[in-house]
Amino acid sequence: MSLSRAPRAALLTAVTVAGGLVLLTACGGGETGKSGGGDDSNFVTNTGGISTVAQGERRSTGELSGETLxxxxxxxxxxxxKIVVLNVWGSWCPPCRVEAPxxxxxxxxxxxxxxEFVGINTRDRQKGPALAFEKDYDVDYPSLFDPAxxxxxxxxxxxxxxxxxxPSTVVLDREGKIAARSLMALNEKQLRKMIDPLIAEK
Structure with a gap:
């Protein structure tokens, strides 16, 4: 019985190792080329943490309309x-304060x-703190109020x-299609890195 068990144990070990490698490959592969939605989105993540989509492969947003603050x-x-910069922010968010200027x-x-810049204010249950934030930082572009x-x-x-x-920032090209995204607070240089290539597009 020991002879028959040995090959079976070896086979089980090989299957387990192979399965683990497949699982690791699948997980690693899913990190690039896919967005949070889980579908292929053909984007490339740069070293600066900015994801971009090639001009011919971009997709439009859904409906982004409502009441401003x-x-x-x-x-x-x-x-x-126009090129549209969408910035998701909240008055309670310290990194949002850092990037606002x-x-x-x-x-x-x-x-x-x-x-054109448009904010999307979220998780502020009341408009008051968000309006105070805009006043403190001289934000003169509109923000959609999206508490939920x-x-x-x-x-x-x-x-x-x-x-x-x-904060998150998404930039739309002139056709209203999603061209770039960042999931971190941005400084002026990083922000321009997202926008300047779209200004240059024909």
């Missing part, structure tokens, strides 16, 4: 023809080049570069 209606689709500066400098995160769920289809953290 100032009580006005805003539909991001109406900004088609950079966003205000770049927004003011690039507006003449056809770049519905826009973040419905506005970015499965398989696209969806926001997955706060």
């Amino acid at each position: 100032e009580g006005e209606n805003l539909d991001v689709a109406d900004l088609k023809g 950079h966003f205000v500066k770049v927004s003011n400098e690039l507006k003449p080049k056809g770049v 995160g519905k826009l973040l769920v419905n506005g970015f289809p499965k398989g696209t570069l969806a926001p997955q953290a706060i």
Whole structure:
């Protein structure tokens, strides 16, 4: 019986090792080329933590419309023809405070080049703290008020570069398609790294 058990034990060990290698390969492969939605999205993650999509492979957002913190209606689709920088933030978020001055500066400098900034304020249950944040940092571009995160769920289809953290920044090209994403707080240099290639596109 010891002779018959030995080959069986060796076979089980080989199957277990092979299975483990397949599992590791599948997990490792899923880290690149896939977004949080789990579908192929054909993006490349640069060393700077910015994910981009090639011009011919980009996908449109879902509906991104609603009421701003100032009580006005805003539909991001109406900004088609411009490059749109979507910044997901909350007044309670320390990294959002760090990046805010950079966003205000770049927004003011690039507006003449056809770049529009739109915030998506989330997890602030009341508008008051968010409005105070905008005042403190001289934020003069609009922010959609999305306390429950519905826009973040419905506005970015499965398989696209969806926001997955706060702060997150997503940049849309002139056709309203998702071109780049960052899941960290950005400084001016990093932000321009996301936008400048889209300004240069024809």
